Amino acid sequence: MLYKDLVIIGGGPAGLAAALEAAEQGVKDVMIVERDSGLGGILQQCIHNGFGLHVFKEELTGPEYAQRFIDRLDNAGIEVLLDTMVIEITPDKRIFAVNSEKGVLEIQAKAVILAMGCRERTRGALNIPGFRPAGIFTAGTAQRYVNIEGYMPGKEVVILGSGDIGLIMARRFTLEGARVKCVLEIMPYSNGLTRNVVQCLEDYGIPLRLSHTVIDIHGKKRVEGVTVAKVDENLKPILSTAEFISCDTLLLSVGLIPENELTKMTGADFDANTQGPMVNQRMETSCEGIFACGNVLHVHDLVDFVTMEAKFAARGAAQYLKEKDGPCRKMSVIAGEGLRYVLPHAVGVEKMLDEKQNFFMRSIKPMKKARLSIQSENGTIKTRMLSYVKPSEMINIELNKSEISKAAGHLKFILQEEGASDER
Ligand SMILES: Cc1cc2nc3c(=O)[nH]c(=O)nc-3n(C[C@H](O)[C@H](O)[C@H](O)COP(=O)(O)OP(=O)(O)OC[C@H]3O[C@@H](n4cnc5c(N)ncnc54)[C@H](O)[C@@H]3O)c2cc1C
DSSP states (O other): OEEEEEEEEOOSHHHHHHHHHHHHTTOOOEEEEOSSSSSSGGGGGOOSEEEOTTTTSSOEEHHHHHHHHHTTTTTTTOEEEOSOEEEEEOTTOEEEEEETTTEEEEEEEEEEEEOOOEEEOOHHHHTOOBOOOBOEEEHHHHHHIIIIIOOOOOSEEEEEOOSHHHHHHHHHHHHTTOEEEEEEESSSSOSSOHHHIIIIIGGGTOOEEETEEEEEEEOSSBOOEEEEEEBOTTSOBOGGGOEEEEOSEEEEOOOEEEOOHHHHHTTOOEETTTTEEOOOTTSBOSSTTEEEOGGGTSOOSOHHHHHHHHHHHHHHHHHHHHSOOOOOOEEEEEEOTTEEEEESSEEEGGGOSSSEEEEEEEESSOEEEEEEEEEETTEEEEEEEEEEEOTTSOEEEEEEHHHHHHOOSEEEEEEEEOSOOOOO
């Protein structure tokens, strides 16, 4: 059995930032366990630019962004176990992992940070009828084929779902000489960042067809085409609008699912909306000493926010390792009208890591102007006017410790659509 102060599961951007921050906070014995043969997580296949605008104030590619962190690991004395898959974790922080060299490893950690990322939803999750021909890929799989393996999955492509990975792959396929016929989106609005709709579709003349979906896939050996249809306000296909589009490839970019099989083994409480664990102000799950950050906690639109959140989790873990946990007044955080979720789910005021606490949230629908208000049992704590809110773009707002301390009972976040434009 190995003994470690802090074990981080996953060596993507969340795990890397958490490990470095923990070392900076004075945690001596930090280990990253990563199932892949290299560090960097999904960033290694994201060779487009646009990473790091917030953290480094520069436009980096995914591998460049990851490398900035990887280069610092040795100096920080962080141990890395590659090609090692964690298969079990217990509530008392015992970790079981396997690799081809040592077989099964058992590690007893004093604290754990979960940073396992997410995976893509597949055709099975959508139940699209038709045969099972070759030529159907998730957008991330196609990204790996093109950018890492050097394979071109097809020549005539239809993309279902306007998530960021699908938008980026529409541009990538076009640059590699394929024809992207259209991107279909079942919702009446795009599910990706506005900058990606502009830079990946509009700049290349690729049509985005909102309120449309695929209702049939044709072809037995290889995809020969898809039938698409408009959907009504209940997202039901309107069969009279059905139209055949020939293609040899269908890419699915229909959402990401946090990879929480290990988290569930700890017995931590879950949030049905994020599909990740519930956390407090220091990103600690309801299982004491087990922290979570990055896409395993909630799906992020920008990696910069993953890095910031991971640093928070690491500072939380360092605080947990240094101090014996005393009593702490816990305030629950509620996602009210207009919001799908708010994170963290609870704030222990006396154990806040800074004088300010950042809250992350997503709206339930796009709004041109909206009023975000934070309320407690004794009234409104703060309001802020927001413009061009979209479910695909995360909202974040900071509250001061003094504002949180004044609140009673809970913090309830409400997002209401507004006509007025005054900023407070
Ligand atoms: C296909 C794809 C493309 C994306 N493109 C972009 C983009 O262009 N721009 C952007 O800002 N964001 C993009 N994202 C979002 C991106 O995931 C995040 O920005 C960021 O990479 C999340 O960091 P993470 O560390 O939480 O997860 P990841 O980068 O997914 O890293 C998680 C790591 O955990 C490891 N792991 C998981 N389970 C285990 C286990 N049991 N044992 C050991 N190791 C394990 C994985 O191998 C992986 O290395 C993309 C996501 C996907 C899925």
